[in-house]
Amino acid sequence: MLSEKNFWNSTVEPASRPDAAVPSRVDVAIVGGGYAGLSAARVLARSGARVAVLEQETVGWGASSRNAGMVLTGMKLGPEALVKKYGEARARRMFAFSLSAIDTVERIVNEEQIACGFARSGHLEAAWKPAHFAGYAAAAEFMEKTFGHRVQVIPKADLHAEIGSDLYHGGMVDEVSASVNPEQFVLGLADAARRAGALIHEQTRVRSVGRAAGRFTVATDRGTIDAERVFVGTGGYTGPATPALRRRVIPIGSYIIASAPLSDALARQVIPRRRMVFDSKHFLYYFRLTPDNRMLFGGRAAFRPETPMSTRRSAEILRQGMVQVFPQLSATPVEFVWGGRVDFTYDVMPHAGVLDDLYYAIGFGGHGVAIATSLGESVARQMLGQAADHPLVGLPFPAVPLYNGNPLVHLPAAWMYYKVLDWVS
Ligand SMILES: Cc1cc2nc3c(=O)[nH]c(=O)nc-3n(C[C@H](O)[C@H](O)[C@H](O)COP(=O)(O)OP(=O)(O)OC[C@H]3O[C@@H](n4cnc5c(N)ncnc54)[C@H](O)[C@@H]3O)c2cc1C
DSSP states (O other): OOBOSOGGGGGSOOOOOOOOOOOSEEEEEEEOOSHHHHHHHHHHHHTTOOEEEEOSSSTTTTHHHHSOOEEOSSOSSOHHHHHHHHOHHHHHHHHHHHHHHHHHHHHHHHHTTOOSOOBOOOEEEEOSSHHHHHTHHHHHHHHHHHHOOOOEEEEGGGGGGTOSOSSOSEEEEETTOEEOOHHHHHHHHHHHHHHTTOEEESSOOEEEEEEETTEEEEEETTEEEEEEEEEEOOGGGOOTTSHHHHTTOEEEEEEEEEESOOOHHHHHHHSTTOOEEEESSSSOEEEEEOTTOOEEEEEOSSSSOOOHHHHHHHHHHHHHHHHHHOGGGTTSOEEEEEEEEEEEOTTSOOEEEEETTEEEEEOOTTOOHHHHHHHHHHHHHHHTTOOOOSTTTTOOOOOOTTOOSOHHHHHHHHHHHHHHHHHHO
16 A cells, blocks of 8 residues: 655654744754754754754654665765866865765764664665766776775676666675664754754744844744844755745755565565665666665656655656566565655755855755765854864855746756756766
């Protein structure tokens, strides 16, 4: 029986939390209760600041509970593109930052004792076309030479040790990547921020943020807050309350299905080493096993932010994708389907810093479990007066040309662009 719900929701106990009145005055108001906002809240509250996290739905309701839980090395832009665009020295710092961001997740999980199944499971990139595999040896060499980071190239003949599929033309394994239950992680982060003293207000939408006499007036559905500083971590759900950020972030739909649990033998056959897997096409498939052996299979089955109709349609499109990769799952029922918004920026890079006097971390493009968590911490330290310590400092953050914040106008062209890239690359 197919349920149009996020599988990860079924892995946590529903919580009923007291609904306290929003405070009238705080040091820092945080808009958005995902990884970015909550990891910033934890650091700020630990330093003694009075912090209120304002979340329009419930903690983790956005991408932070909906994602595939792949904690991946690297940035969304590949190594060679990073070097080409930013030069070797800065690209090296960016890549190193992506590794330290995974360490940050691991450190928080250990320090705060968050039971979220964090494991260094490694990832597999699977080559969709022979031409993609042909580039892997050079890519691995480039990565080792430039970043000192080793990945293993797997020829097609050996690929069954990594994946029980004949569809791919070889692969590349990175042992440093990790996996996590994303919802357990975000709820654990929220508990940690609360223990540090942060107030977390759910069902509290920020309607506008005004500035007068050096302070901010944050108008919410549940009252107005006077704040010395504001941090925005609204990801793909960024709305009219922060118009400058809204013009810089395009939300793109990504969808996931979860099958019924597979037998141990079948699970061992489809992804023997329980890696996080994604393939090399632009409209990529990404997939993994859940702890209870479900095949969790995601992709951009529709480009637009999710609606009940696009989610329902995605279930069948993704099931066909799953069976194309794993014909042995053709009789396995799909039990869950859900969608979420991935926040893309014009330069496909994450951004963090200050815009219009607001602190922010945003634009993770489907690569945000570790980087959103880590940039949340970094920006919080910056708010506490420390020097910004991440390699994205000073990166220009362009608005998307001709974009007014309405994704329905822009997405068809972007969709065609990526489809064409898949045909020709
Ligand atoms: C389907 C899917 C799969 C993904 N898979 C992966 C993966 O495997 N690995 C990976 O690294 N990344 C993945 N990502 C990306 C990753 O989930 C995100 O980058 C990350 O969760 C972003 O965290 P965030 O805190 O910036 O935003 P979010 O978690 O989206 O949180 C933003 C929050 O802000 C709230 N908000 C917005 N406006 C307001 C307002 N006005 N007032 C109050 N609250 C507001 C929203 O309700 C939301 O809860 C995936 C994303 C999706 C959608």
